[in-house]
Every structure is written in C-alpha cells, then in structure tokens.
Amino acid sequence: MMKQVGSHRLIFWLTFIPPTLWLLIFLLIPLSIIGSFSFSEKRGLIDIELSWILNNYIRAADLIYLSTLIKSIGVAGITTVICFLFGFPLALGIASAPPRWKSILLIAIILPFCVNLLIRTYALIAVFRTRGFFNFGLEWFADLINVPFEPLSLLYNDTAVILGLVYVHLPFMILPLYAGFEGFNKTLLEAALDLGASKLELLTSIIIPIITPSIISGCILVFIPALGSYLTPELLGGPNSQMIANVIERQFMNANDWPFGSALSMVLVYLTFGILALRYLCFNNLYLDKNKRRL
C-alpha cells in the first residue's frame, strides 16, 4: 500500500532506521569494541589501552591456542561431514515422501530442535555416561550372547563432543537440503533416466550439482555454530576436548584478560566473514540466475 501513499520516503526511513539502529548498537558497535580491544594492551586490572599492537594475535598463534583452534575446526568439520552423511539421504527421502508423511517427518525432525540446547545436551549425558542407558543396553546384549562386558567410557572425550554437536545441529543440515530438494524439478530426473543414466549417475551428475547451493548453505549453517560452540564441549568434553569458545570464555570470566579474549573472538569473527565471503563468491560464479540466490 506504500506505493499509493505520498510519503514514500517517510516510510522508507521509518522501516529502515529502527532495525538498522538495533544492529548498529547491539551488534556492530560491540563487535568494533572487541575488535579494537584485540589490538589493545592490558594496563593494570581494569585499564585497557588501545595501542595498536599485534601481541594478542601473536599470542593466539601460540601452540596451545593454535592447536585448540585447529582442533575446533577439525571437530566442526567432522560434525559437518557426519551431519551431511545423515542429512542428505534423510532430506532426499523426506522430499520424495507422500505429502502427508512429508509434514509429519519434517515436524518430527524439527521438534527436538525446539528443545533447549542445554536440556538436550544434559539428556545425552544420562544416555552415554559409564552407567548410562547406552552401556546398559550393551551390557544386556553382551549378557545375551555371553560375552564379558566392560562399560565403554563414551563421555568426556572428543567423540562425545562430536556426537553432541551432531545431535544439536542435524536439523540445520536437513532443512536447507530439504528446501533444495523441494525446489528440484523431478522431471529432470526422469529426463536423465530416459537418456540412460543409472541411479548413481542421477545422483552424481544431476542431483548433487543442482543442489550444490543448498549443500553449501547446510554446511555453513552447521559448521559456523559448531565451530563456536561453547556448551557442548563444556558439558560433554573432557579436559582435553576444550574448544576455542571455552578458551574465550575463560579469558573473559576467569583470566580477566579481555584483550586476548577479544583477539580470539575476532579470529572466529574473521573466519565467519571469510566463509560467508567465499560462499558469496562461489554463488556469483555459479550458473544460477543471480536473482535466485538466497541468504
């Protein structure tokens, strides 16, 4: 209706200013502050002076911190791969389900995602601890086939962290892939089949290339949050499975070294921007109509 109203310009500013201000005040300015902190020095207990030094970043390249960062990237990467391996066939199957089943299955996939992250992580503890139900189940099975059983220690290690991250992030992979398959023109599959392609060739030369933007979306939506995850390694990880977010938290809450903590956070911010920029470039080079780009 804005077209008819004469005060077009007024409405533009009315819709532009509030969200922009909010983003500016509560996101961009705070990020700039920690950005400037990352180049600052700590003078005394609370004094921080912006002296444009790179010491914090140099310290972040120390072996202990660098290895934590690399490990975080590795853990997030493995999580993304596992989510993809499960998410791809699931999304494909759901997208080709009859309409009734489709919405039921989608809701069933999304519902746990509405449950608090903390609660879900806590729930995993009860299942996977040494005296948890997974081990009970194994024990029962071992008794059944008469094999001596030693409870597995499934918690407080890297595997537990990856398991927890997959548990939490799986819907983020399934939803974009599902949306991609939904928009997929099924006649293309018939055309390929008609031209003599096998089922494998359908997947490799038709489905995957066309669905690539959705795959990239899904991977980014899993990888970035997984990379910066705090709660999962905190609750499920052992002393050696700390991730970068736990180190950052300690700098702010315990060590009280804000400049260094800021530098570590900024590394994550740079990584995020880098990934998004890469994706933007990829998308621009794709054959796809530019108008069809999402995000």
Place this chain on the structure above:
Amino acid sequence: MKNPIIKIEGITKKFGIKNALEEIDLSIYEGEFFAIVGPSGCGKTTLLRVLAGFEVPDSGLLFIDGENMRSIPPNRRPLNIVFQSYALFPHMTVLDNIAFGLKVTGVPIKECYQRVKMLLKLVKLSGLDHRFPHQLSGGQLQRVALARALVKRPKVLLLDEPLSALDAKLRNEMRQELVRLQKSMGITFILVTHDQQEALSTADRIAVMNNGRIKQVASPTNLYESPSNKFVAGFIGSINLIKCEVRQIEGELCAVTTGLTKDLFSIKGKNEISVGQSYLMGVRPEKIQLTKLTDIDQYDNKLAGIINNITYLGRSSMYHVKVSGDENIVMNVSMSHSDRSENIDLCIGESVLMHWTAGSALLLEDHDS
C-alpha cells in the same frame, strides 16, 4: 505393412479407483509419425509414461521392437522423450545437455561430440554449444530438447505436448520442422497432444483417446471424414448433431427422419445399422450451404431456419442458425466469404435454407460406447 515397432496389448492402469488406461490395444509401425490426441485427463500422458517406463501398468503387455518391456527399466528402453517442460539440465551447457545421454551409455567422448555437432547442425543450433539453458529462447530450448533425445538414435521418439509452451507463429514453424526431422531421420515419432490441429497437420496416423480408452485410430483424413463415433466426430473439428431414426436402407444410402420436418434425409450408411433404431445425423459446418428459403424445392437434404448470430472469422464466417421446428437446435454453418452467393442476404434475423449432399452427412451411434 511394416512391422509394428510398438505393440500394446490390453494395458490397464489405475490410479486409486480411477481408470487412467483401460484395455489399451495399439500397434505403431516403424517410421510412422503417430499422434495421440484427447482432452486433458484422457490418459494420453499416462500412456506415454507407460511407454517410457515411468509407470508400471497394472496389467497388459508392451513390446518395443518385439521385445517385452515388462522388466526393462526406463534407462534401458530404446526410446527417448522430449518433455513438455523440456527438462534441460540447468547446470549443463547445450553441448553437455545433448552429450549427456551418450556419455552415460559409454560412447567415447570424441564420437560423442561428433554426433552432437552433427545434430546441432540438423536442428539449426550451431554456434550455441556453450550457452546455458537460461540463456536460450523458448524455440531454442525446444530444439535442444529435441536434439538431446534424437542424438541417441532411439527407435521411437516420444513427444509430450512439445509445442505447448511456444507462441502460435513459432508453433507452426516447429510443426513443419518436426515433420522434416521425422522424415529425414526415419525415426518413429509419437506425439502426444491435446491440440487436434497439431495432430492433423503432422501425423500419418492418429489415435483419439477419451476416458482412458482409445476411441479411434485412423489417418487424419479418415478421422475427419468418417469418424466412427460421436466423441471423435466432435473432438476432431466441429459437427452439428441431430437425432434421427433410420427408416429405410437402400444399398449404400439410408433414409432417416428427424422429427423436425416431414422430409426424409439420405445419409451414406455404414454396416450394422438396423431400421427403426435411433442414431445421430452429423453434418460438418463447412458441408452445409445456405440459400434463400424460396429455393426449398431444389434440394434433398434441407432444413429451414433463422440466422441467430454470426461470428466473423476472417476468411470465413460462422452462422448460427436456429432450426424452425425446434428452437433449441442451433446449427453452425461455416461459409467462406468468396463462396457466398450474391442473391442472398445473410444477416441476423434472416430466414434461410440449409442444405447438404447425401455423401457429406454422417450416421453416428447415439450412445457413446
């Protein structure tokens, strides 16, 4: 007669409780341009999908080139489809789209590209090899889809409403193009369409379908001149239908009464008609002549009426004539402007006489079998 390349025996397919195909029997011969026409929902697309292997019939047999297709999946059948939406792969160039079907069946790359180039020339698309589908016009997309299916040298090419997305002028061009390609390559074409004009102008033989059944299979001329039932008569071209009763059979001709006038009409009869039975008398609009009412004694098959409305159609006009005796019957009469006799004034409200020759009327079953 040549060998049937496609032989369909008693194929039935149900979707839920609806019969999409009922006991279809059909033979299509090598090198034929065959068309399947019918209104939407008549089962023609289902039949095409059964041929291609995307639908499994509930019962019946399908032979392509003498081979039973029951256990042959779509990707190993010797036929290819041109899809209604073209279904070109958006992430591949024209070249890769056309080469796809050869590559996946293991044709050496070099031969692949040679054959693709040849076909590109044949469909007049040379020079567009490296374009993507979204950079092409509708007519070009259509040609790529054709080339992609033809490059595999299939025994049969299925065309699913291939021209429906094109504008009228381009459609006419492509029809001729299709006929040219079919004749030059000698491949059997099966064209599925709802457009009877398209079928009449391209095909050697046509099957008319309705409600999952084949109503008639014949050449375009036979289909138009001697439709075997009411549905075909009405679907292929238009026709005026009047209830009648057979009174007498004299050799080739039979005499019928209509209840509109006392006159007898003579119609070229067909086999298996019996005296006293109800039929429909069908006359095509262009077979009827209009003259002055005063000429009534000069003609045999005639009906008087009043012009109710006129539709101007350019080369000709369609006259809607209310029959005297039954206000509910309106006959459509088509007359080209050059044929019009000078001595009659054809305008709304004018009383006229319609007449036709015995050979141009058809006797059709009243009920639809």
Place this chain on the structure above:
Amino acid sequence: MKIKNNDKAPKVSLDYFYQWWFKVILCVTFIFLYAPILVLIIFSFNDSRRNITWRGFTFKYYEKAALNDGLIDAFINSLTIGIFNTLGSLILGILTALLLWRFRFPFKAVYEGIILLPVVMPEICIGVALLVFFNQIGWANNLPWPLSLSKITFAHILFSFPFVAIIIRARLATFNLEQEEAAFDLGASPGQVFTNVFLPHIRPALIVSGLIAFTLSLDDFVITFFTSGPDTITVPIKIYSMVRFSVTPEVNAASTILLLITLCAAGIALWVHRAKISRIGKL
C-alpha cells in the same frame, strides 16, 4: 486376454522414500534424536536421587522444583524476557521485512547479509561482544526488576528479529500486489486495505514468527550467560548451575517443565502454518 503383472516388474519410481536405506537412516536418526529426551522425561518421575536405575514413580521432584525459589524466579524472568522479546522482535522484524520487500536501495545485498549476521555469527562472539559493550558504556547493574532484564532482552531481540524478518518476508513474497490494487480500486482507504487485505495475509506468519521468537528466547544459553547479572538468572542458566552442581531428578523435572513450555509454543507454531517449515530452511 489379461496378463497380470507380477512382482518381477521393476519399481521405476524415483521415490527414495520407499527405499530400505531411507527407513534405516530414519529410524536411527529418530532414536538418536528422541531417546535421550524421552529418558530425561521418564527419569524426572524416578524416585531415586541417583537418577540411574528406576526406583518407582513419584512427583516428588516436581514438588521440590516448585518449592525452589531460585527456580521460580528464573521461570518468571525467562517468561518476562520471552514476552518482551517477542514483542520487540515482531516490531523490528515486520519493519525489516517491509523494508526488504518494498524498497530497493544501494547495497541492499550487503544490508541483507548484515541482518543475518546475528543468526550466522557464533553465539560466543556476540556474547562476549555484548558483555564488553554493556561494561564499557557502564550499564547500571542494579536496576529494579523488570528493567534489570533489559540487557538480556535487548540481546535476545538482536538474534530473534532476523528470524521474524525472514519468515514475514517469505510470506510477503506471496502477496499479490493486485489484491491491494483491487481493494483500492473498489474504494478502500489505505487504512482499510492494511487491516482487511494486508494483515490477514501475513497473520499466519506473524503468529509463527512470534512463537519462534519466544522459543528462541526461552532456549538461549550462551548469549544470556554473558549478558546476565547475579540477579537476572534465567531458566537455562539456573539449570546449568544445577547440572554443574549435581545431576539429580530435580534437574530433569525443571527441564521437563521448560521443555513442555517450548514444545507448546513450537507445537502451536507448527500447527498454525506447516508450510512455513520448508521456508525456514531457506535461511
């Protein structure tokens, strides 16, 4: 002659839904997703402190949770924040959606990217950035009750409103401008067009996105963790401290209550507009 097709006929459908591997993966995924939560709920009724083996049914831990003042306060805080967050992010979200739908302006693509930053950016970064920000501007820590929640609420609105904007924007895309023109043509005033044509069209999206904003707020831990003070404990923070202290059925009981609240909100949202689900994926 009638020949029945036997089972040897090939299945030609492309329906991956009917393939055995899909069923296997589906089962494994659902067990993986649901078993832990079900176990958690069941053991909130377990009459045992140790929470390991089943000792009988009891409501004891719900009573205990209901008498836990800290937990009650946390619930009140969480719900208050949730309501204010819903209102705030609906307003900002509608404005953003209208802006992106109706106007073209320079660097619009960049702007759209910035709007989505709070969703994509790792939570820890936003958390510490807000911690430092509120500290630097000297935001008072000892404000009276509802105002003391403002820091958390502001932060929650920051990451909730982009979701609202995306959902409403998607709904607006299906709005046929001719509808609006038809209404004007029939003599409606701009106000009448807004309430009679425009609002009814986006209403389902408003409900869905409002409920999503509410659950997002209720569920958030990390950003809340960095913006809350000692007097502004929310349920997730409270549960976190309980988990760190000891794992008891009381935690299960508190979790189950929070879970039920979120599930109700999510359930209504899903029920109101099932078609919206696929759009969330297009993020």
